[in-house]
Amino acid sequence: MRIEVIIQLLIALSFTITWFLAPLWSLKSNIYSQDLTPLGFSITFLNHRYFLFIPNTITALTYIVVSAVIPLIWRGSRYSLYLSLFALSLGIMLIITALIFQSRYLFYGGYSILSTATGYMYIKIPYKTYFNVPLYLLIILFIVTTVNAVTRARWIRMRRLTIIEEALIIARISNPVNAVRKALDKLGIQYKVIDNSLIIDDLAIIGGSAEKRPADVKEYVLFTERNSIYFDGSTITELSTEQGILLALSKSLMKGRPGRMEAIEYA
Amino acid sequence: MTPFKTFILSSIILTIIALIVTYGATQLTESIHPATMVTPFVDIEGANVTGEGLIIKLIVSNATGNITITGGYAEILETGQSSSLNVTGPLTLEAVYPLMPQYVNLSTIGIKGLVSGTFYGDPMYIGFFLVAPIHVSISMWVSNVHYNNCLLNMTISYSTPIPIVINSFTNVTLIDDTESEYVFYTIGNISKSILLAPGVNSTSITMNVGEIPNTRVFSCSLTTGHLYTLYLPITVTYIYPTTSITTQLTLYKAFIAGG
Numbered sequence: 001m002r003i004e005v006i007i008q009l010l011i012a013l014s015f016t017i018t019w020f021l022a023p024l025w026s027l028k029s030n031i032y033s034q035d036l037t038p039l040g041f042s043i044t045f046l047n048h049r050y051f052l053f054i055p056n057t058i059t060a061l062t063y064i065v066v067s068a069v070i071p072l073i074w075r076g077s078r079y080s081l082y083l084s085l086f087a088l089s090l091g092i093m094l095i096i097t098a099l100i101f102q103s104r105y106l107f108y109g110g111y112s113i114l115s116t117a118t119g120y121m122y123i124k125i126p127y128k129t130y131f132n133v134p135l136y137l138l139i140i141l142f143i144v145t146t147v148n149a150v151t152r153a154r155w156i157r158m159r160r161l162t163i164i165e166e167a168l169i170i171a172r173i174s175n176p177v178n179a180v181r182k183a184l185d186k187l188g189i190q191y192k193v194i195d196n197s198l199i200i201d202d203l204a205i206i207g208g209s210a211e212k213r214p215a216d217v218k219e220y221v222l223f224t225e226r227n228s229i230y231f232d233g234s235t236i237t238e239l240s241t242e243q244g245i246l247l248a249l250s251k252s253l254m255k256g257r258p259g260r261m262e263a264i265e266y267a
Numbered sequence: 268m269t270p271f272k273t274f275i276l277s278s279i280i281l282t283i284i285a286l287i288v289t290y291g292a293t294q295l296t297e298s299i300h301p302a303t304m305v306t307p308f309v310d311i312e313g314a315n316v317t318g319e320g321l322i323i324k325l326i327v328s329n330a331t332g333n334i335t336i337t338g339g340y341a342e343i344l345e346t347g348q349s350s351s352l353n354v355t356g357p358l359t360l361e362a363v364y365p366l367m368p369q370y371v372n373l374s375t376i377g378i379k380g381l382v383s384g385t386f387y388g389d390p391m392y393i394g395f396f397l398v399a400p401i402h403v404s405i406s407m408w409v410s411n412v413h414y415n416n417c418l419l420n421m422t423i424s425y426s427t428p429i430p431i432v433i434n435s436f437t438n439v440t441l442i443d444d445t446e447s448e449y450v451f452y453t454i455g456n457i458s459k460s461i462l463l464a465p466g467v468n469s470t471s472i473t474m475n476v477g478e479i480p481n482t483r484v485f486s487c488s489l490t491t492g493h494l495y496t497l498y499l500p501i502t503v504t505y506i507y508p509t510t511s512i513t514t515q516l517t518l519y520k521a522f523i524a525g526g
Binding site: 029030031032045046048052053054055056059063074076077078079080082083086087090093094097098101105106114115116117118119120121122123124125126 | 270271273274277278281282284285288289291292293295296298299302304306307308309310328329332386387388389390391392393394395396397
């Protein structure tokens with residue numbers, strides 16, 4: 001799972017939580033206010049509260065969450081990232097339609113002229129509109145999603161361990177045979193497992209516990225608890241564990257047959 | 268299904284849902300109603316004529332919420348007088364207008380103007396047009412007459428919102444109605460300058476009839492029980508703040524001597 005996709009999901013989740021805590025957009029005046037919440041417009045007039053539900057905002061929020069979840073579920077193709085960007089764009093469009101809805105149906109001019117029993121009343125109520133934290137998170141989310149779609153979620157240039165480095169680390173943690181086996185999996189080289197030993201063609205990679213040497217094997221690398229032994233059919237050479245792993249890998253590369261590669265994400 | 272087809276199909280489904288939702292949102296406009304509020308209005312509390320002038324008192328009725336009144340102006344339509352409103356209480360205002368001659372003939376006045384203030388901290392104006400009854404009357408009458416030793420002592424009572432000056436008496440005549448004969452009469456003007464201050468009050472005027480030129484005196488005292496009538500044509504000047512008007516009035520008093 002790519003870290004870029006996780007970042008996208010985390011921003012989308014923080015956007016969702018923030019929007020429930022603070023309105024994305026709000027209009028404020030001394031007697032009247034409108035807040036754009038995930039469920040619609042929260043309207044306050046002279047301390048009377050009214051909630052206008054509109055489906056745009058909750059759908060927009062759903063689209064934005066779905067947009068962040070799509071790359072986690074569908075990892076096989078880059079179209080997953082394109083669909084994610086498309087869903088996010090639709091979510092943003094739905095928020096824009098909510099704002100258009102506001103200016104169309106909840107228009108508030110900043111003044112009011114009312115008739116009274118003996119004349120008229122003119123109230124000037126200047127207002128200000130604000131965008132809040134959720135909008136800024138949404139902008140960041142849009143940028144990250146776009147970059148993910150363009151770079152196939154490969155914009156963080158993180159140095160990954162080489163197969164040899166990884167094998168040496170695994171050897172230290174578990175045992176050398178396991179390390180070689182993981183490395184062969186990554187390289188996509190076929191092998192057989194017999195009694196905790198790996199058989200590649202006529203090469204055997206034998207752990208310290210396996211006392212019996214498999215039959216029809218010309219050469220083998222044997223890992224003992226402290227070091228390793230290489231037998232090339234005629235002579236025995238004593239090597240360190242690290243040297244044994246390297247030798248086992250290079251011999252396997254020459255003798256092995258290509259197998260199934262690990263799948264590449266967002267190919 | 269290839270990834271590309273999955274992408275296209277999912278995009279179409281998402282777009283259709285978004286279209287339905289956007290259309291559905293417009294159907295919710297029926298639940299939007301314009302907000303209503305109780306509107307304050309300006310009413311008249313009183314229009315009083317006093318010595319200071321015409322005092323208009325206004326009150327902001329029906330005031331709910333956080334309303335403060337800061338001032339305004341009001342104009343009297345009949346006279347064109349305009350005055351700024353002074354705030355006298357949280358919701359009351361007052362304006363004072365100098366009295367003018369027109370007021371004497373009016374029974375109602377039209378007041379229009381604007382009250383300014385703040386509504387929850389924001390500017391607010393309340394325009395108004397009001398009709399108020401007013402009663403401005405200037406009256407003078409002779410309330411008491413004494414005549415003895417050729418000295419005429421009369422009390423003139425008056426009620427006025429403006430200062431009045433009595434300029435002169437003309438052809439003052441006292442008649443004994445019982446006997447149908449003159450007690451005295453004067454010919455021509457007797458200049459005086461008596462200032463009557465605004466308010467309801469009375470003033471005493473004493474004249475020695477015997478010393479007034481062009482006067483015929485038939486008797487220097489009154490007979491008890493007889494009916495007499497005093498005719499007192501006078502010239503007065505009403506002093507309005509902006510102008511003065513001089514006019515003639517005839518006061519008279521019928522009385523029974525010693526009664």
